[in-house]
Amino acid sequence: MIYSEAQIKDLENKAKEIRRLIIQMLANAGSGHPGGSLSATDLITALYFAVLRHDPKNPHWPQRDRFHMSKGHCCPLWYAVLAESGYFPKEKLFTLRKLGSILQGHPDRRTPGVDVASGSLGQGLSVGLGMSLAGKIDRRDYRVYVLLGDGEIQEGNIWEAAMAASHYKCDNLCAIIDYNGFQIDGRVKEIMDLEPLVDKWQAFGWHTVEIDGHNMTQILAAYEEARQTKIKPTVIIAHTIKGKGVSFMENVGDFHGRAPTKEEAERALKELA
Numbered sequence: 001m002i003y004s005e006a007q008i009k010d011l012e013n014k015a016k017e018i019r020r021l022i023i024q025m026l027a028n029a030g031s032g033h034p035g036g037s038l039s040a041t042d043l044i045t046a047l048y049f050a051v052l053r054h055d056p057k058n059p060h061w062p063q064r065d066r067f068h069m070s071k072g073h074c075c076p077l078w079y080a081v082l083a084e085s086g087y088f089p090k091e092k093l094f095t096l097r098k099l100g101s102i103l104q105g106h107p108d109r110r111t112p113g114v115d116v117a118s119g120s121l122g123q124g125l126s127v128g129l130g131m132s133l134a135g136k137i138d139r140r141d142y143r144v145y146v147l148l149g150d151g152e153i154q155e156g157n158i159w160e161a162a163m164a165a166s167h168y169k170c171d172n173l174c175a176i177i178d179y180n181g182f183q184i185d186g187r188v189k190e191i192m193d194l195e196p197l198v199d200k201w202q203a204f205g206w207h208t209v210e211i212d213g214h215n216m217t218q219i220l221a222a223y224e225e226a227r228q229t230k231i232k233p234t235v236i237i238a239h240t241i242k243g244k245g246v247s248f249m250e251n252v253g254d255f256h257g258r259a260p261t262k263e264e265a266e267r268a269l270k271e272l273a
Helices: 005-029 034-039 041-051 072-085 090-095 124-137 156-167 188-192 197-203 216-228 262-271
Strands: 066-069 144-149 173-179 207-212 234-239
Touching: 005 034, 005 041, 005 072, 005 090, 005 216, 005 262, 034 041, 034 072, 041 066, 041 072, 041 144, 041 173, 041 216, 066 072, 066 124, 072 090, 124 144, 124 156, 124 173, 197 207, 197 234, 207 216, 216 234
Parallel strands: 066 144, 144 173, 173 234, 207 234
Antiparallel strands: none
């Protein structure tokens, strides 16, 4: 599918609004994970508002495409996208991490639009694989998308799922790697280097697409390439910036899991205006 300049611009503006919501809800909660939420914003905005077949009024529609956020600590992004899509009122965003809220610190099925709880890193690709195989067995044409963190793919379970997905020719499965270069303890390269990452996924039998994860045109083209790829599952390796969109958060490891203060939130929102 070819997208017009106006459509691309609309998605970029939508991503900016999603980033504003992430900052506001995290500042209000006083806890949470801004860095990885902001780095993956463009990827998930494009997915929900241009690619994914879904119906906010019928979250369990059998023919819907599936999305699973394996790096569940970045759920502020998912919640903002779900609210913006119409799954629940936006004011619910400001109950994040509060007792009794439908929006917990990691996703669970109390949240409309969430099929499977997540947050135990390394399990999400296996969840996506199960959804993929179920679709094939039931002869449904839905697609499955799984967002992975780069630190997360150091987990062995990821590679077991990668091997199985290739073996079973799960061409309805697309993994998206938010390759921002940071994990909770520091830089990925210093903790457990992933390179050569493209070669590794190709060796496991995956169709591999490498993109700038903040370039909306490249993101949409990658999703379309994944849709057209047959016999193999697809992985999109998206190079991103931790904390993207807020200058004082970008590539700052401290903001992996620290919510902005009120003053920092005000500064961030001015930059995102």
